[in-house]
Amino acid sequence: MPLATDRQRVRELLETGAQLVEVLPRDEYDDEHLPGAIHLPLKSLTADSVARLDPGRPVIVYCWDAL
Amino acid sequence: MSPRAAWRLERLGFTEVYDYAAGKVDWMAAGLPTEGNGTHPPRVLEAMDADPPTCDPTERVADVVALVRDAGWTTCLVVNPDRIVLGRVRLDRVDVGSLASVEDVMEPGPATVRAHEDLSEVSARMQRRSVDTLIVSTPEGQLLGMLRLDRTPPA
Numbered sequence: 001m002p003l004a005t006d007r008q009r010v011r012e013l014l015e016t017g018a019q020l021v022e023v024l025p026r027d028e029y030d031d032e033h034l035p036g037a038i039h040l041p042l043k044s045l046t047a048d049s050v051a052r053l054d055p056g057r058p059v060i061v062y063c064w065d066a067l
Numbered sequence: 068m069s070p071r072a073a074w075r076l077e078r079l080g081f082t083e084v085y086d087y088a089a090g091k092v093d094w095m096a097a098g099l100p101t102e103g104n105g106t107h108p109p110r111v112l113e114a115m116d117a118d119p120p121t122c123d124p125t126e127r128v129a130d131v132v133a134l135v136r137d138a139g140w141t142t143c144l145v146v147n148p149d150r151i152v153l154g155r156v157r158l159d160r161v162d163v164g165s166l167a168s169v170e171d172v173m174e175p176g177p178a179t180v181r182a183h184e185d186l187s188e189v190s191a192r193m194q195r196r197s198v199d200t201l202i203v204s205t206p207e208g209q210l211l212g213m214l215r216l217d218r219t220p221p222a
Contacts, residue, residue: 002073005085007093013085022091023072031105034094042068045075055081062087062094063068 002061010060018058034062089206095183097205098212111189112182114219115203115212121146124153124170131156132163142200142213145173150210152179152202179204182211190219 005013014020020037022029029039040049042063053059073086087093095101098112120143122131135143135158145154154173161172179202180189193201193216203211 032103058083060085062090065092
């Protein structure tokens with residue numbers, strides 16, 4: 001089950017090698033994203049597209065907000 | 068959107084997936100850096116003073132006043148050890164020689180703004196409401212800085 005997390009925990013996870021993924025559309029990612037985030041929009045999450053992620057490391061996903 | 072993405076990644080074989088549901092807005096509201104090639108209007112973060120005077124609620128008013136004046140300010144923010152904003156002391160609204168504690172005279176729960184908000188909109192709001200200063204805090208209430216109307220561009 002995916003784990004809900006907050007900003008503080010995100011920062012801790014990133015320091016220990018977690019991968020950060022923004023799932024918003026390309027224009028929003030290009031405009032502004034969290035440092036080091038990879039762009040993988042929700043609509044294109046396939047086995048092929050996620051191959052660029054390391055399955056052995058934690059993955060953090062985020063979008064704009066919780067609404 | 069991110070919860071569905073997290074579940075999708077789990078289906079695709081990832082065993083440690085976290086959902087940062089508060090997302091980009093939460094990150095920016097905390098004044099943390101971002102990357103990207105977009106242009107956005109100036110934000111509160113870029114104009115705020117990151118080191119306004121602060122005091123502990125147990126300090127004496129008279130002691131605080133002297134420090135605040137020496138620093139060229141007219142307001143002191145009352146914070147706890149985690150820098151959570153508890154209140155505000157405006158020098159023109161207290162007996163500056165008082166030996167009372169800050170907690171006894173502070174205005175509790177002052178309004179705050181977020182660091183990522185549009186500077187011109189916030190500045191215009193301050194002018195409409197005749198507000199000279201606004202506290203900038205994280206969504207959790209931790210002090211980031213103070214926005215002074217006299218240091219913001221005209222709205």
